[in-house]
Amino acid sequence: MARIFGYRAALRGAALSIAAVLASGGAIAAQDPSPTLKQLLFPQSAVTPVKGTVQELGSRLFNDQTLSLNSNQACESCHNASYARHPVTGKRITVAKGFVDNDNIENGTAVSDGSVPGLFGSLNAPMVVYAAFSPAFHWDEEEGLYIGGQFWNGRASNLAEQAAQPFLNPVEMAMPSKWAVVTRLKQKPRYINDFKKFFGIDLRKIASNELAPASAAAPPLVDVAYAAMTDAIASFEKLRMFTKFNSKFDFVLAGYTSFTPLEAEGEQIFNGKAMCNACHISDPDVAPDGSLMPPMFTDFTYDNIGVPRNVNIPGDPAPNLGLGGRADVAAADPNGDEIGKHKVMTLRNIAVTAPYAHNGAFRTLEQITHFYNTRDVLGHVADVNDPGFGVTGWPDPEVLPNVNHDELGDLGLTPHEEAAVVAFMRTLTDDYDQWGKDPKVPKGMLSPFATTPFPAFP
Numbered sequence: 001m002a003r004i005f006g007y008r009a010a011l012r013g014a015a016l017s018i019a020a021v022l023a024s025g026g027a028i029a030a031q032d033p034s035p036t037l038k039q040l041l042f043p044q045s046a047v048t049p050v051k052g053t054v055q056e057l058g059s060r061l062f063n064d065q066t067l068s069l070n071s072n073q074a075c076e077s078c079h080n081a082s083y084a085r086h087p088v089t090g091k092r093i094t095v096a097k098g099f100v101d102n103d104n105i106e107n108g109t110a111v112s113d114g115s116v117p118g119l120f121g122s123l124n125a126p127m128v129v130y131a132a133f134s135p136a137f138h139w140d141e142e143e144g145l146y147i148g149g150q151f152w153n154g155r156a157s158n159l160a161e162q163a164a165q166p167f168l169n170p171v172e173m174a175m176p177s178k179w180a181v182v183t184r185l186k187q188k189p190r191y192i193n194d195f196k197k198f199f200g201i202d203l204r205k206i207a208s209n210e211l212a213p214a215s216a217a218a219p220p221l222v223d224v225a226y227a228a229m230t231d232a233i234a235s236f237e238k239l240r241m242f243t244k245f246n247s248k249f250d251f252v253l254a255g256y257t258s259f260t261p262l263e264a265e266g267e268q269i270f271n272g273k274a275m276c277n278a279c280h281i282s283d284p285d286v287a288p289d290g291s292l293m294p295p296m297f298t299d300f301t302y303d304n305i306g307v308p309r310n311v312n313i314p315g316d317p318a319p320n321l322g323l324g325g326r327a328d329v330a331a332a333d334p335n336g337d338e339i340g341k342h343k344v345m346t347l348r349n350i351a352v353t354a355p356y357a358h359n360g361a362f363r364t365l366e367q368i369t370h371f372y373n374t375r376d377v378l379g380h381v382a383d384v385n386d387p388g389f390g391v392t393g394w395p396d397p398e399v400l401p402n403v404n405h406d407e408l409g410d411l412g413l414t415p416h417e418e419a420a421v422v423a424f425m426r427t428l429t430d431d432y433d434q435w436g437k438d439p440k441v442p443k444g445m446l447s448p449f450a451t452t453p454f455p456a457f458p
């Protein structure tokens with residue numbers, strides 16, 4: 001089933017082939033965006049937070065461990081703004097910052113520790129990078145599909161709604177209530193100043209109650225302050241440090257440099273024989289003003305690709321029903337058509353965010369690519385720990401209903417073609433100017449699309 005990129009309807013623009021962009025002579029200069037596009041744009045233009053802005057407040061909140069029960073965990077603890085390093089040698093093992101939990105990359109685990117020792121989540125932490133581009137969660141009447149949202153099952157509509165959850169999640173930051181979180185905010189004079197300055201909220205007017213249970217009747221200002229906090233975090237997550245568009249792919253798209261023969265072959269297969277682009281959209285789009293929108297490598301829809309259960313997750317949690325497991329979705333889905341579906345995640349930076357899929361069942365890009373290629377033809381093994389996992393067979397899907405057999409499972413790719421697809425995915429890693437050592441893209445060069453104040457695309 002071909003899907004339509006979430007923004008496309010709003011943009012009225014025709015899709016532009018990569019060849020056409022190259023033929024146009026490289027970077028397309030953006031002009032003043034149209035009113036339609038403006039609604040989709042983020043007003044922020046900075047790469048990293050500028051001192052004295054609400055994004056800087058958001059950054060401090062994102063990094064503040066005192067906002068967790070045991071003052072030992074921040075958003076950043078599971079979405080690390082640093083390189084993953086080899087546990088023994090300490091050498092960098094990723095070429096860019098993936099904003100995932102580096103512990104998982106370094107130790108081969110799938111899920112993250114919580115603030116409370118011994119408690120773990122049951123899903124793999126996705127990157128925060130490019131999350132800002134997911135449209136608000138909605139049912140698309142025309143497509144007959146759910147689109148957008150945050151989390152693997154889209155249960156938060158947008159970034160601010162998302163940011164409200166980890167503080168109160170018992171297996172994450174584990175605070176007992178919003179009131180307790182706001183009480184922690186009050187303990188820092190800079191938060192008191194900033195909340196006054198940016199939101200006109202006087203935190204000192206809220207009575208402290210560090211142990212307030214969720215059931216306690218909180219002063220009305222608590223909800224207001226809590227929402228302001230999540231707004232600040234969301235505006236931080238829209239900065240260009242999370243949405244860089246400076247991967248090798250982007251520089252090739254803009255005509256600065258070129259793929260190796262293997263990468264070029266991988267791109268062809270990704271868009272052709274392997275049909276990856278049916279869900280991981282790889283065509284750029286054109287905004288109404290003619291400016292270029294680089295592709296997001298997701299259509300923000302949901303699918304069950306048949307990922308096996310990851311029996312290594314502590315506590316071996318029950319199968320994750322994804323989108324169809326949400327009470328609100330289930331209520332509108334009497335036939336269970338959404339059961340087992342998870343969000344199509346972006347493939348930008350995918351090479352630096354192992355392991356893969358909602359439960360981290362796949363350790364490498366090679367393995368998940370082999371899975372797409374051979375899921376239905378390889379044979380059967382008991383579980384992900386079987387020595388034959390991915391070699392002689394694959395386990396049953398974690399959730400059987402709605403497994404997609406139309407677009408994946410038996411792609412007929414040769415080992416060389418699989419390697420080419422992986423090589424192509426490795427071009428999607430940001431900061432190519434740093435890791436690429438490519439004379440055509442000098443170090444320190446920002447995104448090739450950054451010709452006007454950010455962004456020329458939503």
Ligand code: HEC
Nearest residue numbers: 074075078112113123124125126131150151152163166172
């Ligand atoms: C204990 C680890 C942990 C902490 C702490 C944590 N996260 Fe996450 N984050 C995760 C996991 C796991 C998921 C996926 C959970 C799900 O889909 O249900 C996730 C999902 C997300 C997503 C959704 C990305 C997408 O593409 O759908 C965003 C955005 C995010 N986190 C931001 C934050 C922010 C902001 C904070 C702090 C307020 C935070 N996280 C704290 C582990 C963590």
Ligand code: HEC
Nearest residue numbers: 274275276278279303307342343344345356357358372407
């Ligand atoms: C029918 C839609 C669809 C097609 C076609 C598809 N994918 Fe996916 N992809 C998904 C969904 C949905 C997920 C998340 C699945 C999950 O975690 O349960 C995903 C996840 C991934 C991930 C892991 C993402 C992460 O953050 O962990 C990689 C890598 C990936 N796909 C690569 C590919 C490649 C390579 C191809 C082509 C061979 C492909 N996909 C084809 C829908 C699709």
